[in-house]
Ligand code: HEM
C-alpha cells in the first residue's frame with residue numbers, strides 16, 4: 001500500500017500522531033456531548049425547587065403518629081410520650097446494624113418530636129406502624145412488610161435486611177410547633 | 191454471498207440481485223443446512239422471534255392510545271380496555287405476550303443447558319442470548335410500570351432501589367434513575383421511552399445471535415458435529431413447516447390466556463392506582479421474575495458485605511455467571527443424553543429453579559426463608575462447583591459416529 005511508504009521504516013510518523021490525535025479528539029467530543037444527555041436525566045430545576053414542606057405540629061397529640069408528604073415520599077412524625085423516649089434511650093447501648101444514640105435522632109430539647117423519612121432503607125417500601133392496628137415489628141417502632149425489616153422506637157434498624165436507620169431529614173423549627181422539612185436547622189448562636 | 195440460484199430468473203430479479211443481493215440472502219435461509227434430527231426443543235428460538243414481532247406490533251398500536259403521565263396513565267390503560275376498539279384484545283395480547291415470551295425463552299435457555307449449546311463453537315451465540323435475556327428483563331420490567339397501578343409503582347421503587355446498594359455512589363445513581371427524589375413523573379416518562387426503544391435493540395442483538403448461529407450452524411440433540419450432507423436437510427420446507435406447527439400450538443395456549451383468562455398471570459393489586467404513600471402488604475413481581483426475587487431476598491450478610499448489597503450481587507450474579515458457562519463446563523461432550531451425571535444435575539437444577547419461584551412468591555419468613563437460602567446456595571453450587579467437577583470426573587457414554595448412524599443402523603439391522 002502507498003500508505004506504508006508514508007510510515008517510513010519503523011518508528012512513528014507524523015501521520016500516526018495525527019491519527020491518534022484525531023481519534024482522541026473524537027472521543028473527547030463524544031464524551032462532551034454525552035454529558036448533557038446524561039445530566040438531563042438528573043432532577044430538573046422545578047423538581048428540585050418543590051422540595052420543602054411546612055407542618056403544624058400543634059394538633060398532634062402525645063402518642064400520635066402522622067405522615068406528611070415531602071419530595072413525593074412520606075415523612076413520619078411522632079409525638080413521643082416520655083415512656084417511648086425512655087424505651088428508645090434505654091436501647092442506645094445495645095448492638096445494632098447502624099448504631100446511633102436516640103439523642104442524635106431528634107433536635108436538641110425536642111425529644112418528643114421524632115421526624116423521619118418513612119422510606120425503608122432496604123428497597124424503599126413504606127414501613128407499617130403509622131396507623132392504629134398496623135404491625136409495629138418486634139421493637140415496637142415500625143415494620144417493613146416487603147422483606148421484613150424491624151425498626152425501633154427511635155426508627156433505628158434492629159432486624160431484617162435494611163442496612164440503615166430511617167433517615168432523619170433536614171428540618172427547622174420556625175416556631176415551637178411548626179417545622180419546615182427540607183431546610184437546615186439554624187445553628188444556635190455560639 | 192453464495193452464487194445466484196440455479197433456477198432461471200426473471201430479468202428484474204437479476205437486476206435487483208446485482209444491486210442488492212436480497213434473493214440470495216433469502217435463499218441462504220431457505221437452504222440453511224439443518225441437522226435432520228432436531229426435536230421440538232429446537233422450536234423455541236423461532237417462537238421467541240415471532241413473539242418479539244407480535245410484541246412490537248401490539249406495543250406500537252397500544253402506544254397510540256397510552257398516556258405516559260402519572261395522572262393519566264392508569265386511566266388511559268383502563269380506557270384501552272373498555273373504550274378503544276379492540277383495545278381489550280391489544281392489551282391482553284401484549285400483557286400476556288410478555289409472559290409467553292418468557293416461557294419460550296426460558297425453555298430455549300434450558301434446552302441450551304441440557305444439550306450443551308453453549309459449548310464451542312457456539313459461545314458467541316450463547317452470549318448474545320444472555321444479552322437478549324437481560325434486555326428482555328429490563329423491557330418487561332419497564333413495561334409493567336407503565337399501567338401505573340400499585341404493583342407497577344412498587345416494582346419500580348424496589349427495583350430502582352437495588353442500585354442504592356452500590357457503595358458510595360448508590361444514592362446518586364438512584365436519584366439519577368428517578369430524575370427526582372422518588373419514583374415519579376420523570377421516571378414514568380423515561381421508562382416509557384426506554385420500553386419503546388429496547389425491543390428494537392433486542393431485534394439488533396437477535397440479528398447478531400442468528401448471524402453467529404448461521405456461521406457455526408445449529409447443534410442437535412446428539413451433540414455431535416454434522417459429518418456429511420446426509421446429516422442435514424434444508425431449513426425450508428422441513429423446519430419452516432415444523433416451526434409453523436409449533437407456532438400454532440403456542441398461539442393456542444397464548445389465546446387461552448388472551449380470551450379466557452386475561453388476568454390470570456397478573457396481580458389484582460395492579461388494578462389499584464399507584465399510591466406513593468402506601469405499600470401493598472405483599473408485593474411480588476411477575477412470575478417470570480420470582481426465582482430472582484427469591485435469590486435477592488434470601489441472601490444474608492456475607493463477610494463484610496451487608497445483606498442488601500449481597501442480595502443484589504447474588505441476583506445479578508445468577509445470570510452473569512451464565513456467561514462463564516463455556517469455561518465452567520469443560521466437558522467436550524455436549525448433549526446430556528451422553529452424560530449420566532450431568533443429566534441428573536441438570537434436572538435437580540430445574541427443580542431448584544421451580545422451588546426458587548415458589549420461594550419468591552411467599553414471604554421470606556420461617557420455613558420459606560430457609561428453603562430460599564438452601565435453593566439459592568444450590569443454584570450457585572450447581573454452576574460454580576458441581577458442573578466443573580462433573581466435567582472432570584464423569585465418564586460419558588459412547589457417542590454415535592454420525593447423526594445418520596443411529597437412524598440408519600437400526601433400520602439396517604432390522605432389515
Ligand atoms: C420485548 C418486547 C416487549 C415486552 C417483553 C413487553 C412487555 C410489556 C409488559 C409486561 C407490559 C405490562 C402489561 C400490563 O400489565 O399491562 C407492557 C406494557 C406496554 N407496552 Fe410493552 N413489551 C414489549 C414491547 C413493546 C413495544 C415495542 C412497545 C411500543 C412500541 C410497547 C408498548 C407498551 C405500552 C404502550 C404498554 C402500556 C399499556 C399496557 O399496560 O397494556 N411494548 N409491555
Ligand code: FES
Pocket residue numbers: 120121122123124125144145146147148149160161162
Ligand atoms: S423494602 Fe423494607 S424490608 Fe425491603
